[in-house]
Amino acid sequence: MMIDQDRTSTTDVAAPLSPDMLRRMDGYWRAANYLSVGQIYLRDNAMLDRPLTVADVKPRLLGHWGTTPGLNFLYVHLNRLIVEHDLDMINIIGPGHGGPGLVAHTYLEGSYTERYPAIERSRSGMHRLFRQFSWPGGIPSHVAPETPGSIHEGGELGYSLAHAYGAAFDNPDLLVACIVGDGEAETGALAASWHSNKFLNPARDGAVLPILHLNGYKIANPTILARIDRGELDALLRGYGHEPLYVEGSDPAVVHQQLASALDAALARIKAIQATARADGAIVERPRWPMIVFRTPKGWTGPKAVDGKPVEGTWRSHQVPIADFKNPEHIRQLDAWMRSYRPEELFDADGKFLDDYASLAPTGHRRMGSNPHANGGELLQPLSLPDFHAYAVPVPVAGQVKAEATRVLGRYLRDVMKFSMDAKNFRLFGPDETASNRLADVYDVAGKVWMAEIDAVDEDLSTDGRVMEVLSEHLCQGWLEGYLLTGRHGLFSCYEAFVHIVDSMVNQHAKWLKVTKSIPWRRPIASLNYLLTSHVWRQDHNGLSHQDPGFIDHITNETADVARIYLPPDANCLLSVADHALRSRGYVNVIVAGKQPDWQWLGMDAAVRHCTVGAGIWDWAGDDADPDVVMACAGDVPTLETLAAVTMLRAYVPDIRIRVVNVVDLMVLQPQSEHPHGLDDRAFEALFTADKPVIFAFHGYPALIHKLTYARANHRNIHVRGYKERGTTTTPFDMVVLNDLDRYRLALDAIERIPRLADRVPAETARYWTTLERHKLYIAEQGDDMPEVRDWQWPT
Incomplete structure (x- = not known):
């Protein structure tokens, strides 16, 4: 095989893999496929010591097969690249439903057993490997945090390429292989992510090798990029700034040689880009990075047909190709499918992967399941922070x-x-x-x-x-x-x-x-x-x-x-x-x-004390002992409006007793049983009292404060003002007026809820509406807030 540089496509000219290497790599792939199918289906008889029976099959089949054989194929080839070039590489899997394949490969390379010693590489370990998959108390069916070598979860459809570039920034020696599923390629996040190559500096960053995995189908429909013609796809990918290399087919021997050739060419191109950029005195220009388009059948090597309906190469292979084991033919078909991988050639009688194949994998931290970049906490160094x-x-x-x-x-x-x-x-x-x-x-x-x-x-x-x-x-x-x-x-x-x-x-x-x-x-x-x-x-x-x-x-x-x-x-x-x-x-x-x-309200020492606790009484703004009302606030504008309301209340009712509570850590409002930052009931009541009215001015939607405090003894007295989806293009103060968060409304709320001030409510309500009418007329005529609002200041 070689690469035709004019069309960046593979041609049948040279074969980079020797016959022995081809045999061993194909055997490794078959082993991964065998383990993948076993995880999806089997609860017993992991090594097929006898013909399968219904009792060997899990009662609930929850894995995904369709994308897995392609992912397994790619993993084998990435291993070859790592070993031959001593690469520091991680593998990000966009098709997260390929979970059984990634578990299988980390098991074969030994990194899985190192993390989970009970899943040893033996007959009993293989049994536990199969049994735990999509099983209560076991592991998820997709690529997950439990999967060694992963930093991308199976539910994160569309984010793989962005994650890959984030991993490569400031990692000059790291190569990130990112397999992009053709289903996720239809998402907006992934479509934008192709532009990430325009932010990668080859002089100081690592590299990303995108591999667009075209297997043609999503759950039940064809994929867009698999159905457009080669010219249109090529123009799209080149327009994104890539040089695509194409690998396609269904004959494993041919595809092995194609992919090996394409990967060799891609790596050579990446190294050349980096060498040019890292040369002394080099002017760094944006390169055109290589990528691979890998087109193989969905459900490759699985059942060709089930119940007379085509499966391999169709959407029917997406999840579990054979599902109804009330039909005896189905159990025979599953048995034949698994035996087609010839496990007796790959594992010894004790279930150990034969060294002839196992030796193809990298060792130590070069294994993708053991690379510390995929467990970033192992590499994390504290930031050197200035004194704030x-x-x-x-x-x-x-x-x-x-x-x-x-x-x-x-x-x-x-x-x-x-x-x-x-x-x-x-x-x-x-x-x-x-x-x-x-x-x-x-x-x-x-x-x-x-x-x-x-x-x-x-x-x-x-x-x-x-x-x-x-x-x-x-x-x-x-x-x-x-x-x-x-x-x-x-x-x-x-x-x-x-x-x-x-x-x-x-x-x-x-x-x-x-x-x-x-x-x-x-x-x-x-x-x-x-x-x-x-x-x-x-x-x-x-x-x-x-x-x-x-x-x-x-x-x-x-x-x-x-x-x-x-x-x-x-x-x-x-x-x-x-x-x-x-x-x-x-x-x-x-x-x-x-x-x-x-x-600005607090000096630094006071600010640190306040933020450490998460909420506190501002003694300088109110009266602490036996308040008539608690004026609470969370957020900078609600704090401003609350303090302005306090000054108004003191002018309206000189003998009013007000406590001002400011909340900076919103989670302190929850009970300790719900959040580790939550205040215990005694501390909460020390702030908000056990029975006094609380007027709470909140930055967000009012219902959230009620949600956080519903279990508190004084919840019935907490009255929240916040955003009510009443907004427009207006003045800053009119925004709070429209949402009833303004100082005039907060002051009236307090008066309405203090029992001894009940006789003042009619007059204060009239004053409130008069003031709002004056506000509306003023902003309509002047286009700005009233001076008494715009120039308000906390009294000295």
């Missing part, structure tokens, strides 16, 4: 100094970036919003990664940049996940409303973190950190489409030992929680903070 106290905003008196919280954080992140330059283990990710979110100081240290053409008008672009900006939240999320999973650190900055685009992605990552906490050999990785800004209450200029605080609702649904949500009220609190988040391991940390100039 040094970036503090001086606050001699509360409410007398203004600052842009995220701009203050930007100066801190600049130095986080600076201190990590030698280790190259920190990057900032965001969808074209770093400067908009007031974090542009990071550009003083590292620009934005850009491998394409740079015009004179462009600013802060650099091939050596460390800020990842692309207008795809999917890519930012996927890159960051891949970066974290391989042992590095990062932060994702995003407009609050649009982080919802990655809801499913963060959900899958949170599930991964949850499961890995119970897997002893999975070492903790750095937390997935979000900074959500340009938030709902300061999107008055962009209107309703940009107003959505619901991501925090989504995160609260994640498991308690993973989710963390912080709503710092000012810049110093933001610095404190950001430093904590960057030091943490194994969490999803969501920080919501504004970027506009706002009043």
Whole structure:
């Protein structure tokens, strides 16, 4: 075999595999297929010592066969490449339903037994290997955290290529083989991910080898990329910046030679690109990276037909090709299928994989199931962080100094970036919003990664940049996940409303973190950190489409030992929680903070104490003992409106007793039984009282506070104001008015709920409506908020 460089297709000219190597590699492939089928079907008789019976078959068949033989074929060939070139390689499997194949290969290479000693490479070990698959108390049917060598979960359809590039960034010696299923290739996330090659710097990053696995079908339908003609597919992939190499067929002997030739050519091209880029004085230009298009039948080597209907090469092979074992012919067909792999040639009488084949696999950490990059916690080094106290905003008196919280954080992140330059283990990710979110100081240290053409008008672009900006939240999320999973650190900055685009992605990552906490050999990785800004209450200029605080609702649904949500009220609190988040391991940390100039409330020492506890009484803002009402708040704008309401209440009712409680760690509201940060009942009542009215001004949807506090004794007295999906293009203060979160509404809420002030309610209600009418007339005429609102300041 050789590669026709003009068409980048395989031609029958030379055979890179010797007859003996071909025999051994094909035997290795047959062994993996045998183990894969056995996992899906068998509960007993693992070595086929006797003809199969119904009693040998699992009562519930839950695995997936269709993509597995192709994945097994590729794994064998990647092993050859690793051994011949001593490669540091990991394998990311987009078709996550190929779980039995990845388990089979890690078992054959020995890395599975090292992680799970009970699954030894023997007759009894093979029995346990089969029995545990999709079995209660066993392992999932897809590639999962339990699978050695994996960093990509079977439910993450469409994210494989983004994860692969995230793994390759700052890993100059790593080669990431990424198998992209033709079903997942139809997702938006994967379609955008092809552009990741434009952010990979061959001088300092590793390489990604995408392998588009075309087996023609999804669950029940053909796939788009398998049905368009070669010319159209080639134009598409070349348009994405790749040089595709084509491997296709159904004759294993022919396809073995084709794939070996294509992989050799791809690796040679990757090495040439890197050598050119890494030469002294080289000008790094964006290369055209190789990729492989691998077209084989779905369900390859499985049953050709079942009950007279074609199976191999069709959608019917996707899951379990033979399922109804009430039919005696089906058990005979399964028996013949498994024996077609000739297991007696591959395993000895004790179930041990014969050395003639086993010796093809890499050893030690070169095995893809044992590569430390696929267990990133083993490689994780702590960030060298600056002292966040040094970036503090001086606050001699509360409410007398203004600052842009995220701009203050930007100066801190600049130095986080600076201190990590030698280790190259920190990057900032965001969808074209770093400067908009007031974090542009990071550009003083590292620009934005850009491998394409740079015009004179462009600013802060650099091939050596460390800020990842692309207008795809999917890519930012996927890159960051891949970066974290391989042992590095990062932060994702995003407009609050649009982080919802990655809801499913963060959900899958949170599930991964949850499961890995119970897997002893999975070492903790750095937390997935979000900074959500340009938030709902300061999107008055962009209107309703940009107003959505619901991501925090989504995160609260994640498991308690993973989710963390912080709503710092000012810049110093933001610095404190950001430093904590960057030091943490194994969490999803969501920080919501504004970027506009706002009043600052706490000096740094007070901010640290406040954030450490997660919630507290602000004595300087209210009366602690025996309050008439508790004015609670969570979020920067709700805090502002609450404090403004406090000043109004004191003017309206001079003898009113008010306690002000600010919540920065949202999860403290839950009971300790629900979340490790939760306050016990005594501590909760010490803040919110056991029986007094609580007016809670909240950044997000009001129902979330009720959900978090429903089990508290005083829940019936908690009245929450928050976002009610009433937004438009208007003034900043009108946003809170529209959603009944404004200071006038909060003050009236308090008066309405303090029993001794019942006689004042009619007059105060009238005052409220008069004030709102004045507000509406003013903004309609002036286009700005009333001076009493715009220029309000906490009294000294």
